[in-house]
Amino acid sequence: MLSNYFSTLGMEQITRIHDASLTVLQKTGIRVGHPLALEKLDAAGAQVDSASKRVCLPPQMVEDAVVQTPKTFLCAGRSPEYDFTVGNGSSPLPVFRTVGGPIHYFDSKVGQARPICAKDCADIAHLVDALDHLNILATLTPQDIPQKTYDIEILKVDLENSRKHIWALTTDSKNLKYQLEMMVAIAGGSRQLQHRPVCSGIVCLIDPLYFPDDEILFP
Numbered sequence: 001m002l003s004n005y006f007s008t009l010g011m012e013q014i015t016r017i018h019d020a021s022l023t024v025l026q027k028t029g030i031r032v033g034h035p036l037a038l039e040k041l042d043a044a045g046a047q048v049d050s051a052s053k054r055v056c057l058p059p060q061m062v063e064d065a066v067v068q069t070p071k072t073f074l075c076a077g078r079s080p081e082y083d084f085t086v087g088n089g090s091s092p093l094p095v096f097r098t099v100g101g102p103i104h105y106f107d108s109k110v111g112q113a114r115p116i117c118a119k120d121c122a123d124i125a126h127l128v129d130a131l132d133h134l135n136i137l138a139t140l141t142p143q144d145i146p147q148k149t150y151d152i153e154i155l156k157v158d159l160e161n162s163r164k165h166i167w168a169l170t171t172d173s174k175n176l177k178y179q180l181e182m183m184v185a186i187a188g189g190s191r192q193l194q195h196r197p198v199c200s201g202i203v204c205l206i207d208p209l210y211f212p213d214d215e216i217l218f219p
Helices: 011-028 035-044 059-068 118-130 150-161 173-187 190-195
Strands: 030-032 047-049 054-056 073-075 084-086 104-107 112-115 136-138 165-167
Touching: 011 054, 011 059, 030 035, 035 047, 118 136, 118 150, 150 165, 150 173, 173 190
Parallel strands: 136 165
Antiparallel strands: 030 054, 047 054, 073 084, 104 112
């Protein structure tokens, strides 16, 4: 039935994309703004140009990293009934999340956009909680609280108002420490959080193939 709504890539298409990605990573490389990340990549066998901060990754290095990636992983909800497992066709249905990071909210009643505020985040968390086919609540970026710590404050709002898995945004490693402390408290301890991670995170490349300093989270 699901094939009526979407189609997935075939193995030949997946292989072509993977091979092209290896070529880009090896020949074009990526630019990395974090000094410690450059050191670690150099020590791991990447070709690092310290002056331009460009890193070229040998194909085998990428392949070795792919092999270490778990084939499946659990995305836990604050309530166990919202848990789901990703990978290897373990889920019979697609996994859906809300958009992450927007700074404006479009009010359809008045036909205008306005800055997102913290109350919107709480309201949207309640709404996502009630929608059966949304699996993940992604962090928004409210404009009525300090931007240096918004990630900490909004994760607190989401954890208080949603029972589903949360896709958290983090501004830097200092803030990540406090976010992890909240996750540990919600999970009931560090070991429990390892077994049932209630939040996921993501690191994004910025065009053209650039990891800025604050996107690399090293303790």
